[in-house]
Amino acid sequence: MLWGLPLILLPVLVHLFNRLRHRKLPWAAMMFLRMANRKSTRYAKLRQWLVLLFRVLAVLMLLFALSRPLAGGWMGGMFSSKPDVVVIILDRSPSMNGRTDGESRLEKSRAAILKGMKGFAEGSRVVLMDHTATHVQEVGSTEALKNLMSGGVNDTAADLASQLEAVQVWFESENPGTGEIWVASDLQASNWDPASKERWRGLVGGFEGLPQKVRVRLLAMNEPLASNNSVRVREVQLHGEGEYAELQLEVEVLRDKSEVTEITVPVTIHLGTESRKLDVDFKLEGTSHTQFVKLSITNPDQGGWGWVEIPDDDNPHDNRSYFVYGSHGRSSTAVVAEDQYISRFLQMAAAPNSANTNQVSVVVPEVGRGQAKWSDHAMVLWQGPLPEGYIAKSLLEYADTGGMVVCFPGQLDSETKFAGMGWGSMKSTQNEQGRAYPSWREMVAAQGDGDHLGPRVVSWEEGEGPLARTEEGYSLPMDSLYFSQRRSIEGDGIILASIARDSKPERTAEPLIVRKVRGKGQIIFVGTAPSDTWSSLNFSIVLPIMLQRTVSSGAASGSGRFSSDRMLSAGDDLSRISERWVSVGGEEGESRDFNTEAGIYRLGKRVVAVNRPEREDLVPSLEGDEAVKLFGEMPVALFQEKREGTAGDPKEIWKWFLALMAVALLVEGFLILPKNTDERVVISRSTTGKVATEVN
Amino acid sequence: MEQDAYNEILDGDVLTRLSGQFLHARQPMVGNIVGHHKSPYRGSSVEFAEYRKYVPGDDPRLLDWRVLARTDRLYIREFEADTNLRCYMVVDCSASMAFGEKGMRKFDYARKIAATLSYMLLHQGDAVGLQLFDNGVAADIPPRRNPLHLKHIFDTLAKAKTQKETGLVQELHQFAERIRQRALVIIISDCFCDVDELLNCFEHLHFQKHDFALFHLLDPLELDLDLDRPIRFQDMEGSDVLLAEPEIIREPYLEAVREYLVKIHEGCNKHNADYRRVSTDQPYDAILADFLVDREILAKGRA
16 A cells, blocks of 8 residues: 555645646736735745645555554554565474463464454465475465464474575565565574574575565564473483493473572473383572482383473473483494504403403404494594594594593604694603613613602592592502603693602693593593503503493493484484384373474384474573564564563554544644634725724 | 717616715815805805894895894894815726726726716716826816716716826826815725825825815725635736735735725825725625715715
8 A cells, every 4th residue: 555655745746736827817906915925924934834744744644544554563563565475484393382471472473473364464375384394385364374373382493594595495486476474483592593694694685686575574472481491301321230220311400590599390200111200309599400310220121211391380392301211232442553562452451351242342443444433332442643534523523422532642743633632742751871761661670669760640530530449449559550651641621640750749740641521422631551662551450440430431421322313303303204103102092293293202113202402492582683683684573572562462553544644634724724803814895985993 | 889888887777876865075165156065155045154243335135134123233144155066086097997806897996986976966066077097197077067078078988998007196196286176086096006105195185175085996806815826916007927825925915905005094084085995896886875975964964
């Protein structure tokens, strides 16, 4: 309707035409006209312009009224004609189940969209893009739209940027005319990918390059929830075997308010396979609390599943997290070494008992390192120059998922860095003549009784980690190690053991063993190697104990890693869409969709837990302005529930425009009204020609 | 043909309606014959004027014998003298008099008044003359009582045309100087000239002891400027053109007209002129009837 805006020029044209339409009139009383022309007041001229202005305003208001603009709701804020097509993008991610005023964000969004459809877009072509879909869906009628949107929240994360990209491609291919994209979302930052500026620039550029105009109407349902907690099983580790088997769950509870007050969140752990549950109270002080919960299980080899649950709150969709566990199998160690002897020694130290078939160690030859599947191993022992390129990258990824990498130095100098750490200069222990001892055994032979030639370990982490005391409380004999060769360790990390030469270790202590935590795993640098030329690690029990502890830890964390391919995020792996997974453990007759709903699913013998993606967990929402900025120069009408209250009730402000039009006409009428008799100049005209003495 | 021309300036019905009325002078006139108007001198009319003591030389026939018989004093009875008047019809023939949008053309209106009054005056035995002024004297007909003179006046009026500019002020001064004897001067004009100068003329006429009346003719449109869209006003007495929006200039225009009319009215009052403001949409017979009645009342009241 606003194409009629040029009509406001009508009164101006009439005014100009009227001026041009003057007629000639022979006039006798010119003397008065000349006087009047000189005296005509500014007000009289101003009044003419005011009259013109109010006529223009009246036409303008009439046009606005006829275009039936809406305000106060989310349909307001954009003066525009009805678009040819309306594309509805509805965010149905778990966070949209957040409830304010007893109604979920999704329900409110649906109501607002339907009202908008009825009030504004009636007659326009409507297509719907659900956030789980990759293509648009034609909607025939409002009723059909109602049915199509009737589904509840699912457990997949929304990716609004991808959806908008798909819509842009659709606009390109379909060329449907002027369009509006209605986006209803809670603006959860993880759904919008605001960091990818380039991507958004490309997206906006694509829309702006379209031949037709496309506008965006953004319904931001980002009002904070009053009280919402979420729970997630971050990791599942299976410790021990047989009757000692123990399941360790790393459970994280989040709350969306950073308050200092401590709250207690009762967490219930359901073991589905064993039909039992365990209640644990979590005490939250900040926004998150992670706690390890240990449960004894009866039959670890068969594996099992369960879920963790917290009480109902404002968003019931993030109150449950499923997990599966299973036997982690063998603890395997991969050994990479440049030295044959060291390689053999490390192999034996990692799997000393050949009778224990659950513990194996394999040597990865140099040619096979590129193809090696590190994730099959609980630990990787690397001696020699640090890995580079693709191998380094794959090893780092391995560490991130819970792998243990232990590095030992090599003979050759190298400046390669691995996880920000590297080997420094070679340091040899020398005799009094300044000659380096060829092996630690010669050092021992050369020293007197009670002496300790060369540097010794002066401090080490005995509280925890691979050098911790034994369960009986005995310290590892670290201080009895001899070092004929070692390399300094460059880079930051947690020093597990320090080495010093003189009696004042605090001055010259250097790190011998350094641990760097990387993701769920660890990278440990040991400044010497287990061979005669390097140190007595090949003689002492220290290294086997240390490696056993490391491999055990790697196996445990690795069980989380091994289980990571059993712990899936809903909707994240599109390659599995065609697989026919069956839900287990649900209610009788309950059918779940593997691709969109959280739960336990089975395909053949394989059982997996599907949860909502981690990026749906209480990730803060974008501010409305931030979301609008993503659209660059595109016209965006923003409605923020947080600021503007309910979105479902747009007010038809056209009535106001009608009223304003009436006011404009009234003012115009008032201005053109002749002066009342008292004020008007009146010249008396009697029928007899007589003039009263007092002349007006 | 002649009859058609007369029909333009005379209306028989109006003459019939006014036939019973009489045009009186508001002040004594000095006539040369007996007439209906008061004379400044004592005469032989039936109207008693006053008693006066007899002085030698008075006609003894005028002595009041009854007073003499009762009081033995000599008194003479005096009576008013009646005489005729000379009337000059002064008609403005300037181009502005040709204006007539809502009502009759002012000039036509003026001719009708002049013709009607001339007819009446001649029928009551008074002498009537005609002066047509434009930027000079277009016609100068001295007053006569001869009925044939009326035809001359009518012919002149019928043939009269409006001219370009007005010279009313100058011509009135010259006219006032020309006529030495008291007369009734009836001026019919729109008076679109300098008011002060016009009032000087009136003062001049007043000083010459003329009884003069002004029929101030105005078109209704000139009195209300009731126009609704821009007009290119073309001066009828010159070449000036003025483009104006009546809505904007109406107020100051009316204010100027009002000031002008007030000034003329006050000037007329001051110089004892009989002022009649005539809007040309009004019937002229009503105007004339009222004019005659007022004068009659005044004349009787004075008597």
